[in-house]
Amino acid sequence: MVGLASSVATARLLLRVPELADAEAFTGIFWDPEVVDKKQVTLREPPGGLDLALKNTRDMLSQWELRGYGHWSVIEKATGHVIGCVGFYHPQREWPGVDLGWVLHRSRCGHGFATEAATAALGWAWEYTPVDRIISLIAPHDRRSIRIATKIGERFERDDVDPVHGEPVQIYGIERPKVLAF
Ligand SMILES: CC(C)(COP(=O)(O)OP(=O)(O)OC[C@H]1O[C@@H](n2cnc3c(N)ncnc32)[C@H](O)[C@@H]1OP(=O)(O)O)[C@@H](O)C(=O)NCCC(=O)NCCS
Structure with missing residues (x-):
């Protein structure tokens, strides 16, 4: 169910359901x-046109319907443009966990937007879902994403293989922060 709490605003971005x-x-x-x-890993498809993008969008919406979380469209507040996609993915049981991923339009990279969006996504997950652990599957050569993962508090867990495509990945992860009881 896509509820009212499914949008997130940051200083420069709006994350809303696609x-x-x-x-x-x-x-x-x-x-x-x-x-x-x-x-x-998460959005890999052969390049295609509008029909394939529509299919991907419907797949993203079905994650929201089935799981109560999914990928958001990332809107740049200053322009109102859709500049990327950030959020959670857990397509099947053999996937090693709830996977936080990010992708931005090339023209918008290098401004800290991915880190800003991923930080907000993580805070949203702790507040609005019962999930206790979030992971990111990252290609070992993707230094930018590894930097983002560590900046948002994820730690390297292990080398593994993407269960769908069989490619090597590194798994980064973070546990739900403990609430201190007084
Ligand atoms: C990965 C991606 C989302 C990064 O977006 P971005 O807006 O440039 O990211 P940010 O600016 O928030 O942060 C990038 C960080 O990586 C650092 N970085 C950039 N290139 C780097 C490199 N070659 N090696 C190490 N760190 C690097 C930047 O300096 C920055 O860190 P800093 O803020 O401490 O300086 C974007 O490049 C993209 O969409 N790539 C293609 C899709 C993709 O691979 N997604 C990952 C799936 S897990």
């Missing part, structure tokens, strides 16, 4: 050659 109208912006984000070459 709409089908976002699919056009996603074609410029997901099918960027760098994103495709990176073999990044």
Whole structure:
């Protein structure tokens, strides 16, 4: 169920549940050659056009419906543009946990937006879901994402293999912060 608490605002960004109208912006984000070459795990598909972006958007919406969390469209407040996609993914039982991932339009990289969005996503998960552990599956060569993972408090856990594509990944993770009882 997608509830009222499913949007998150930060200083520069709005994270909201994707709409089908976002699919056009996603074609410029997901099918960027760098994103495709990176073999990044969660959104990997052969590059495609609007139909495939619409399918991805519907898949994102179904995560929200099935699990109560999913990927958000990331809106840059200053422009109102959809500049990326950040959020949670847990497609099947053999996936090693609730996976926080991020992707931004190339033109918006390097401004700290991914870290800002991922930090907000993590805070939202602790507040609005019962999940006690969040992980990120990251390609070992993806130094930027490893930097983001460590900045938001995730720690390296182990080398592993992506259970769907069989590619090597590093798993970073973080536990729900303990609430101190007085
Ligand atoms: C990964 C991605 C989301 C990063 O977005 P971004 O807005 O540039 O990220 P941020 O600016 O918040 O942070 C990037 C950090 O990595 C650092 N960084 C950049 N290049 C780096 C490199 N080659 N090695 C190590 N650190 C690097 C930056 O300095 C920054 O850290 P800092 O704030 O301490 O200086 C973006 O590049 C992207 O969409 N890539 C393609 C999709 C992808 O691979 N997603 C990952 C799936 S897990």
